[in-house]
Amino acid sequence: MTILEVEKLTKTFGGLTANKEISLQAEANKITAVIGPNGAGKTTFFNMITGVYKPTSGSIKLRGESIGGLKPHAVAKKGISRTFQNIRLFGPITVLENVLVGMHTHLKAGIFGTIFHLPGVDKEERIAEREAYRLLEYVGLEEHYNDEAASLSYGSQRRLEIARALATKPSVLLLDEPAAGMNPKETADLTGLIEKIKQEMDMTIILIEHDMKLVMEISDYIYVLDHGELIAEGLPAQVRHDKKVIEAYLGKGAAEEQEAEG
Ligand SMILES: Nc1ncnc2c1ncn2[C@@H]1O[C@H](COP(=O)(O)OP(=O)(O)OP(=O)(O)O)[C@@H](O)[C@H]1O
Numbered sequence: 001m002t003i004l005e006v007e008k009l010t011k012t013f014g015g016l017t018a019n020k021e022i023s024l025q026a027e028a029n030k031i032t033a034v035i036g037p038n039g040a041g042k043t044t045f046f047n048m049i050t051g052v053y054k055p056t057s058g059s060i061k062l063r064g065e066s067i068g069g070l071k072p073h074a075v076a077k078k079g080i081s082r083t084f085q086n087i088r089l090f091g092p093i094t095v096l097e098n099v100l101v102g103m104h105t106h107l108k109a110g111i112f113g114t115i116f117h118l119p120g121v122d123k124e125e126r127i128a129e130r131e132a133y134r135l136l137e138y139v140g141l142e143e144h145y146n147d148e149a150a151s152l153s154y155g156s157q158r159r160l161e162i163a164r165a166l167a168t169k170p171s172v173l174l175l176d177e178p179a180a181g182m183n184p185k186e187t188a189d190l191t192g193l194i195e196k197i198k199q200e201m202d203m204t205i206i207l208i209e210h211d212m213k214l215v216m217e218i219s220d221y222i223y224v225l226d227h228g229e230l231i232a233e234g235l236p237a238q239v240r241h242d243k244k245v246i247e248a249y250l251g252k253g254a255a256e257e258q259e260a261e262g
Pocket residue numbers: 013016018036037038039040041042043044045085
C-alpha cells in the first residue's frame with residue numbers, strides 16, 4: 001500500500017531548479033531511500049514534504065490526502081516526522097527533555113509546562129516521562145537520560161534525534177543522513193536500529209544517506225537524484241549497476257570502465 005505519493009514535485013530558487021518533476025511512492029512498512037551526489041536536491045525534496053519549503057509545483061499526498069504546502073507543524077500533526085542533516089537538538093537541556101519536546105504536540109500541558117514543571121501537569125508529565133524513557137531505551141540511550149544533550153557523542157546525538165522524531169508517534173519517518181559522521185561500528189548499530197523501527201513500529205521510512213553500504217543493506221527501493229532530476233529508481237541490486245547512477249557518482253569514465261569489466 002502506498003502511504004506517501006509525490007507527483008512531479010518541482011522547486012526552483014530563482015534561476016536554479018533544485019527539484020524537477022520528482023515523483024516517488026513510499027510503500028507502507030518499507031524503507032525507501034533517496035540518494036544522489038552532493039547538491040542533487042535530496043534535502044530540498046525532504047523540505048517540501050515536511051512543509052519547510054512550499055513546492056513550486058507538483059503534489060504530495062499522504063494516504064491520498066493532499067499535504068503539499070502545509071506548514072511544518074501541520075505536516076507533523078498528519079504523522080510525518082523527520083531528523084535533520086545537521087543535528088538540531090536542544091543542547092542545554094537533558095536527553096530525556098529533548099524527547100519530551102518531541103512529545104509536546106500530544107501533551108495538554110505543552111512544552112513549557114513539561115520542562116519547567118508547572119503545577120497541575122504532574123500526572124501527564126509522569127506518563128510522558130515514562131514514555132520518553134522507554135524511547136530512550138529503544139534507541140539505547142537510557143543511561144544518558146539525565147545528561148545534557150550537547151555532551152553526547154555525535155553518534156548518540158543522532159540516535160537521540162531519532163528518539164525525538166519517534167516521540168511524535170509518526171506513521172512516516174524521514175531520516176536525513178542519519179549515519180553522517182558515524183564510525184563503522186556506530187553505522188552498523190544504526191542500521192540495526194532502523195530495521196528494528198521498521199519492523200517493530202510498522203514504520204514507513206524514507207531515508208537520505210550517503211553511506212552506500214547502509215543504503216544497499218536496508219533499502220527496499222531506491223530513488224536516485226542528480227542535479228535536481230530523478231535519474232534512476234529500482235531495487236538496490238538494479239540501482240547499484242545502473243550506468244547513469246555510476247556516472248553521476250564517479251563520472252563518465254568510471255561507468256564505461258565498469259561496463260568493460262562486465
Ligand atoms: N534555500 C535555498 N535557496 C537557494 N538555493 C538552495 C536552497 N536550498 C537548496 N538550494 C540549492 O538547491 C540545490 C540542491 O540542494 P540540496 O541541499 O537539496 O541538495 P542535497 O542533495 O541535499 O545535497 P547534500 O547531499 O550536499 O546535502 C543546491 O544547488 C543548493 O545550493
